Each structure stands twice: as C-alpha cells, then as structure tokens.
Amino acid sequence: MTLSQAAAGLEKIVGHTGDATTEQNLSNPSKDVEKYADPSGEKMKALVWNGKNSVKLVETFKPARIENTDVIVKVTGSTICGSDLHLYHGAVIELQKGDILGHEFCGVVDSVGPGVSKVKPGDRVVCSFQIACGSCMYCEKKLSSQCEKTNDNTIENIMYGGRTAGMLGYSHFTGGYAGGQAEYVRVAYGDVNLLKLPDSVPDEKGLYLSDVLSTSWNAVVDTGVKEGDVVAIWGAGPIGQMCADMSFMTGARRVILIDGGPAAWRLDYVKSKLPQIETINYSSLPKGESITSTLKKMEHGGPDVALECAAGEYAKGWAHYFELLLGAETDTSEILNECITSVKSFGRVGVTGVYVGFTNHFNIGSLMERGIRLIGNGQAPVHLYWEDLLKKLEDGTLDPYRMLSHRVRLEEMEELYRRFDSREVGIQKVFIETKFSSPPAEGAPQLTEWGTATW
Numbered sequence: 001m002t003l004s005q006a007a008a009g010l011e012k013i014v015g016h017t018g019d020a021t022t023e024q025n026l027s028n029p030s031k032d033v034e035k036y037a038d039p040s041g042e043k044m045k046a047l048v049w050n051g052k053n054s055v056k057l058v059e060t061f062k063p064a065r066i067e068n069t070d071v072i073v074k075v076t077g078s079t080i081c082g083s084d085l086h087l088y089h090g091a092v093i094e095l096q097k098g099d100i101l102g103h104e105f106c107g108v109v110d111s112v113g114p115g116v117s118k119v120k121p122g123d124r125v126v127c128s129f130q131i132a133c134g135s136c137m138y139c140e141k142k143l144s145s146q147c148e149k150t151n152d153n154t155i156e157n158i159m160y161g162g163r164t165a166g167m168l169g170y171s172h173f174t175g176g177y178a179g180g181q182a183e184y185v186r187v188a189y190g191d192v193n194l195l196k197l198p199d200s201v202p203d204e205k206g207l208y209l210s211d212v213l214s215t216s217w218n219a220v221v222d223t224g225v226k227e228g229d230v231v232a233i234w235g236a237g238p239i240g241q242m243c244a245d246m247s248f249m250t251g252a253r254r255v256i257l258i259d260g261g262p263a264a265w266r267l268d269y270v271k272s273k274l275p276q277i278e279t280i281n282y283s284s285l286p287k288g289e290s291i292t293s294t295l296k297k298m299e300h301g302g303p304d305v306a307l308e309c310a311a312g313e314y315a316k317g318w319a320h321y322f323e324l325l326l327g328a329e330t331d332t333s334e335i336l337n338e339c340i341t342s343v344k345s346f347g348r349v350g351v352t353g354v355y356v357g358f359t360n361h362f363n364i365g366s367l368m369e370r371g372i373r374l375i376g377n378g379q380a381p382v383h384l385y386w387e388d389l390l391k392k393l394e395d396g397t398l399d400p401y402r403m404l405s406h407r408v409r410l411e412e413m414e415e416l417y418r419r420f421d422s423r424e425v426g427i428q429k430v431f432i433e434t435k436f437s438s439p440p441a442e443g444a445p446q447l448t449e450w451g452t453a454t455w
C-alpha cells in the first residue's frame with residue numbers, strides 16, 4: 001500500500017512520457033465534471049476502490065465522449081476477476097480512491113463519436129479489457145495488450161523496459177481508465193476495442209470474451225500445449241478451469257489441477273464439470289510430500305507443461321510473507337519455483353497469474369540447467385483471439401457456462417468482493433447485472449440476492 005502511494009507520488013513528479021494518443025487518467029467522471037461528465041448531467045452507479053480491502057458503490061456522472069473515436073456503452077453485463085482482488089488488496093501500484101473498477105464488460109452502444117464507423121447505437125458489443133489504438137506496431141499484428149499509444153505511464157516504462165496497453169479499471173499504472181463495474185463506460189477507440197455480439201450469443205457467454213476466455217486460450221496456445229502433453233495447472237479458479245478445458249481441446253493427454261487451502265473446494269467444482277481432470281489438494285499432501293514430488297510420482301519426469309494461474313501475491317511460507325509485508329518484494333516466487341522444478345527437463349512454464357514487480361529466491365538455476373522455457377503470457381492479446389473464440393461460442397465448442405456459478409446485481413458488489421475474496425464455497429465466475437440487463441438466458445444462473453443492497 002505504501003509502495004502504491006509512493007509510486008503515485010513519483011509519477012506526479014516525473015510526469016508521463018506524452019506519447020499516448022488518447023485521454024488518460026479519467027478514472028471517474030466526478031474527478032473533472034466539466035471535462036469528463038456527460039453534458040446531460042445524467043448520473044450512474046459505479047463501484048469504486050475505497051482503500052485497502054474496501055470497495056464502495058457510489059453515484060457518479062455518466063461519462064462523456066471526449067474524443068471523436070469514443071463510444072459510450074450502456075453496460076448489460078460485468079463480472080469480477082481474480083485480478084480485481086489484487087486491486088482490492090492494494091497490491092497494484094498507483095490506484096487511487098474513487099477509481100471505478102472492472103475490466104470485463106459487455107453492453108449496448110449508447111452513443112458514438114463522429115470518427116466511429118463500425119458500431120452504432122443499439123449494437124450489442126463486448127469490450128476487450130485492454131485499450132488499443134489499432135494502428136501501432138503491435139496493434140497491426142493484433143497484439144493489442146502491448147499497444148504503444150494508450151498508456152504513457154513513466155513508472156511502468158522504467159520498471160518493465162516498456163509498457164502494456166491501457167487497461168480498463170486497473171489503476172493509473174495502466175492508464176487510469178474508468179472500468180466496467182458501472183452502468184456506463186467510455187470506450188476509447190471504440191471501433192478497435194468493441195466486438196459485435198450476434199443474437200445467438202447471450203451476454204452470459206459473450207461477456208467473457210473480454211478477458212477470461214482470451215486469457216485462458218492465450219495461456220494454453222502461447223505456452224505451446226500440444227497433442228499428447230501432460231499439463232499441470234496451478235489455481236482452480238475460472239482461468240485455471242478454462243485452461244484445463246482448452247488444454248483438452250488442443251490435445252492434452254492428461255490435465256492435473258492444483259489448489260488448496262480455502263479454495264480447495266474449487267477442485268471438486270471443476271471436476272464436476274470436467275470429470276477427466278486429475279487434482280492435487282496441496283493442503284492435504286502427506287508429510288514430506290510436495291507438489292513437485294507428487295507430480296513426478298503421477299507422471300514420469302513430471303508434466304510437459306505448467307500453467308501458473310494463481311498469482312504472485314499469495315505467500316505460502318513465512319519468508320515470503322514477511323518480505324511482501326515489508327516491501328522487500330512485490331511478488332512471491334514460490335509457485336513459479338514449483339512450476340519450474342515440477343516440469344520435465346526442457347518443459348514449458350506459462351505465467352498467467354498476475355505478477356506486478358520483483359521477486360526474491362527465484363530458482364534460476366533449475367531454469368538454466370534443465371532448459372526450462374519460462375513464458376510470460378498473462379496479458380493476453382484479446383484482439384488476436386476473440387473473433388475465433390466467438391465462433392467457438394456460436395458452434396458450442398466452447399461453453400463458459402461450465403465456470404459460471406452466480407448472477408448478482410451491481411448493487412451487491414461490495415458484498416460480492418468480500419465473499420469472492422474469502423473464496424466462499426461455490427462462487428466461481430459471476431455475471432453482474434445492471435438495470436439495463438436482459439433476463440437470464442436459458443441455461444444461465446438465476447439471480448442470487450444476499451439482501452445487502454442499500455440502493
């Protein structure tokens with residue numbers, strides 16, 4: 001938390017690099033009503049970060065179109081993601097109180113700027129979690145998550161040697177864009193960052209093209225899962241579950257899913273949807289056994305591929321716990337080390353869980369000596385995949401209903417964050433409805449009400 005505040009202060013001092021081509025740091029229209037609020041004065045509900053482990057549903061202004069290529073989307077479906085919890089915990093730097101959260105949403109086009117030609121008011125659309133310009137070196141290759149023109153944050157450039165694209169609802173470190181856990185969203189470069197949804201694909205499926213489906217598919221194909229591979233996946237949340245499903249789709253012979261602690265129930269949840277998976281509950285291993293030793297007993301030499309779908313925020317041992325607490329590192333290397341030591345020599349490790357900075361005690365020796373390929377693939381280039389994945393939704397090859405467990409109102413999102421953070425049994429992936437949402441589609445979960453809404 002202290003690191004986040006220090007980074008925000010440093011960013012103000014050093015400024016931005018000035019090479020972005022769209023307005024940034026408009027994380028809530030209320031921060032500059034004259035510039036960022038719709039001239040009508042219309043209000044909306046939105047969920048904002050309210051400090052460490054605190055979010056709040058507030059009334060703020062509907063966003064304005066401020067550039068010719070802007071589109072305003074009326075949100076009909078949003079969700080919560082495991083990476084939202086890193087914001088909730090204050091683990092991602094340059095987050096400010098009042099920032100509107102949420103990087104995954106779908107909706108109906110409300111209005112378009114004069115420079116928009118591919119979508120029109122009334123179109124059903126899904127928005128990618130990243131904001132891409134459509135014309136830079138990376139965008140020309142549809143590598144949208146690395147757009148050069150939508151995030152000119154100096155700190156990220158210094159830390160990473162380059163920058164990611166701007167990202168919706170994910171702190172000023174990634175551009176300071178207002179997110180989709182709200183009733184309206186401004187989408188910059190609307191022609192580029194919105195994909196039309198056909199009538200055959202309901203919101204409860206199309207929404208997840210924004211991130212979870214594209215991210216999972218990227219983890220599998222970018223790490224090179226192929227016919228006959230044995231794949232081990234750390235983390236049985238929605239990303240891990242869809243990676244398991246997609247690994248089988250690409251020909252994996254075995255998929256072993258790993259989780260434990262308060263989230264151990266997810267192993268049974270995923271197995272009920274994908275009976276062919278095998279599971280390891282790390283919190284109930286026999287004394288003297290580890291995840292690595294167990295995997296090597298299950299498969300000679302270990303799996304061919306390891307997919308890290310958990311994140312670097314969660315320490316297992318005391319050393320990393322205190323190093324994280326004291327700011328001596330931003331991420332623990334424990335899961336990465338397990339992945340590296342578990343796979344066969346010349347195996348592949350894909351990193352999809354969120355890592356934001358630096359780690360200690362990294363087993364670089366095993367990586368080098370055994371020829372392990374370590375592949376960072378967490379920020380998926382959504383635009384590279386979402387059209388093909390949409391076809392898979394249409395023909396039934398891909399079914400996100402397998403991970404979808406709940407439907408909740410936007411007005412109960414404060415409670416949802418609390419329950420999701422505690423890994424409450426049964427809450428896997430959630431569809432969040434707004435006042436603009438259609439009734440639940442056939443086969444989708446019905447509305448769950450906890451009675452916590454105060455609106």
